[in-house]
Amino acid sequence: MNLDVKRLSVSLGRADIVSDLSLKVHGKQFVGLIGPNGCGKSTLLKSIYKVIKPDRGEVTLANTDLIKSPPKKIAQMMGVVGQFNDLSFDFAVREMVLMGRTPHKRMLDADNAADLALVEQALRQVGMERYADRSYLSLSGGEKQRVILARALAQEPKFLVLDEPTNHLDIKYQLQILNIVKRLDIGVLAALHDLSLAAKYCDYLYVVKQGRIAAEGTPREVITRRVIADVFEVECETYMNPVTGELGIAYLTS
Numbered sequence: 001m002n003l004d005v006k007r008l009s010v011s012l013g014r015a016d017i018v019s020d021l022s023l024k025v026h027g028k029q030f031v032g033l034i035g036p037n038g039c040g041k042s043t044l045l046k047s048i049y050k051v052i053k054p055d056r057g058e059v060t061l062a063n064t065d066l067i068k069s070p071p072k073k074i075a076q077m078m079g080v081v082g083q084f085n086d087l088s089f090d091f092a093v094r095e096m097v098l099m100g101r102t103p104h105k106r107m108l109d110a111d112n113a114a115d116l117a118l119v120e121q122a123l124r125q126v127g128m129e130r131y132a133d134r135s136y137l138s139l140s141g142g143e144k145q146r147v148i149l150a151r152a153l154a155q156e157p158k159f160l161v162l163d164e165p166t167n168h169l170d171i172k173y174q175l176q177i178l179n180i181v182k183r184l185d186i187g188v189l190a191a192l193h194d195l196s197l198a199a200k201y202c203d204y205l206y207v208v209k210q211g212r213i214a215a216e217g218t219p220r221e222v223i224t225r226r227v228i229a230d231v232f233e234v235e236c237e238t239y240m241n242p243v244t245g246e247l248g249i250a251y252l253t254s
């Protein structure tokens with residue numbers, strides 16, 4: 001299932017936040033968006049999952065026009081884990097995750113045993129099965145994040161959009177969540193702040209600067225001294241980690 005964003009522009013208030021931006025996720029690629037605070041990553045993702053209406057451009061997922069399609073049709077294909085997960089009303093954790101099944105149901109359809117089994121499985125995947133009866137609002141930030149991912153997993157998405165999915169998570173759960181997402185073997189577009197995690201998990205990266213793509217390529221192609229200095233205004237050296245064989249980044253700006 002390919003995601004194709006073509007020449008997308010979004011303005012908020014009077015400011016141009018995303019300008020003529022194009023990107024692609026091919027098939028089951030895990031694609032990362034990296035870039036400094038305020039560069040437009042969330043705005044771009046929100047235009048993809050329909051919270052913001054872009055001024056111009058096209059967004060298609062498997063040839064479905066996401067800008068024109070009804071939200072329910074999109075939710076049958078795409079799961080979303082946004083950046084802020086607070087609610088005005090409280091729900092039990094199990095109810096929250098059950099909401100992931102809604103796009104696959106008709107109005108007034110009751111939840112069935114298969115739905116509940118998917119919910120239990122999703123909660124187990126994120127290590128939250130013991131919290132099923134807890135109130136969602138009583139959870140810590142990291143626990144909420146894992147429940148929101150469980151809701152997206154219960155949705156059985158064919159494509160996932162993640163906005164800083166490891167925000168709030170300790171290192172165990174950062175790795176666990178990204179491993180779960182990677183193993184789903186579906187297309188993923190994720191905004192990530194941690195460049196080492198982006199390098200470890202992403203097949204391809206887009207670097208966003210002031211609402212435009214400043215660089216794109218594999219992690220080794222784009223996480224370079226020059227790009228990091230240009231986009232993040234931080235001096236660094238990159239190296240091959242001798243223990244893991246992965247790309248390492250040593251930050252030198254004091």
Ligand SMILES: Nc1ncnc2c1ncn2[C@@H]1O[C@H](COP(=O)(O)OP(=O)(O)OP(=O)(O)O)[C@@H](O)[C@H]1O
Pocket residue numbers: 012013014015017035036037038039040041042043044
């Ligand atoms: N309603 C709005 N009116 C004007 N500007 C806005 C509005 N909403 C967001 N912005 C601005 O748009 C810019 C991009 O915000 P966005 O949340 O997309 O950035 P981001 O790259 O996701 O940042 P972060 O890494 O901090 O999450 C920011 O400068 C933000 O202040």
